[in-house]
Amino acid sequence: MNNATPRAPEQANPDTTTPATIRPEEAAHFGAMAAEWWDPKGSSGMLHKLNPVRLGFIRRAIDAHFGGDSRALKPLAGRRVLDAGCGAGLLCEPLARLGGEVTGVDAAPENIAAACAHAEASGLAIDYRCGELSSLGLVGYDLVCSLEVIEHVADKAAFLKGLAATLAEDGLMILSAPNRSALSRLLLVEGAERLGMVPRGTHDWSAFPTFEELTQLATEAGLALGEPTGISWSPARGLHLSEDLSLNFIVTARRAGVSED
Numbered sequence: 001m002n003n004a005t006p007r008a009p010e011q012a013n014p015d016t017t018t019p020a021t022i023r024p025e026e027a028a029h030f031g032a033m034a035a036e037w038w039d040p041k042g043s044s045g046m047l048h049k050l051n052p053v054r055l056g057f058i059r060r061a062i063d064a065h066f067g068g069d070s071r072a073l074k075p076l077a078g079r080r081v082l083d084a085g086c087g088a089g090l091l092c093e094p095l096a097r098l099g100g101e102v103t104g105v106d107a108a109p110e111n112i113a114a115a116c117a118h119a120e121a122s123g124l125a126i127d128y129r130c131g132e133l134s135s136l137g138l139v140g141y142d143l144v145c146s147l148e149v150i151e152h153v154a155d156k157a158a159f160l161k162g163l164a165a166t167l168a169e170d171g172l173m174i175l176s177a178p179n180r181s182a183l184s185r186l187l188l189v190e191g192a193e194r195l196g197m198v199p200r201g202t203h204d205w206s207a208f209p210t211f212e213e214l215t216q217l218a219t220e221a222g223l224a225l226g227e228p229t230g231i232s233w234s235p236a237r238g239l240h241l242s243e244d245l246s247l248n249f250i251v252t253a254r255r256a257g258v259s260e261d
Contacts, residue, residue: 031108037088074099079142085149089115134162160221176250180208226252
């Protein structure tokens with residue numbers, strides 16, 4: 001549990017030596033879907049189904065980490081929040097409604113334009129940026145999220161190190177990714193893409209990290225992961241949190257050596 005008073009992030013000098021993490025073809029692929037991002041029946045419909053599941057995990061994680069009241073409407077009040085790989089803001093907006101001072105970063109300018117327009121129409125003040133995370137000089141965030149992003153970057157190690165650099169000393173990070181398993185190949189690639197639930201070419205199964213691989217990358221980036229939670233699917237329950245990591249997992253992280261108490 002962390003009861004420290006939140007600090008505003010400092011502005012660091014942009015890092016021009018870190019390897020590029022943006023894949024231009026990935027940015028173009030997701031940028032082409034920007035106009036439909038907020039349509040629950042459009043090309044990002046699966047994310048609309050996934051978002052409440054992820055938010056349930058996030059809410060419990062921030063209450064535990066920051067010592068918050070689970071009944072509070074604004075548990076992120078006064079906290080600086082970063083969503084790296086934010087798309088058109090599907091996660092940024094609920095985090096802002098939870099009281100966070102939110103920054104969203106994405107590789108596709110089309111997504112950032114759509115995110116800005118939607119936030120303005122919703123009356124939400126969210127700071128959206130486009131570009132390489134390490135080039136933006138963002139540091140000192142209390143909560144850093146990057147969900148279903150790491151499988152799309154060019155250099156996973158550099159990306160995680162960039163994420164770690166944005167995190168406050170006593171901050172909380174939340175990561176999620178599809179697991180590289182037989183089940184994820186069947187459901188996410190062979191199933192969802194072939195059935196039109198997800199646009200073709202969205203997933204490269206070989207780029208999915210296993211949890212063991214993510215743990216190693218996190219350690220190299222100076223992060224310590226918590227116990228992972230699976231995100232599973234069943235006909236009866238749809239997408240839901242579970243103990244089964246084989247399809248997808250979500251996990252907390254903090255700077256290595258920082259106590260949870």
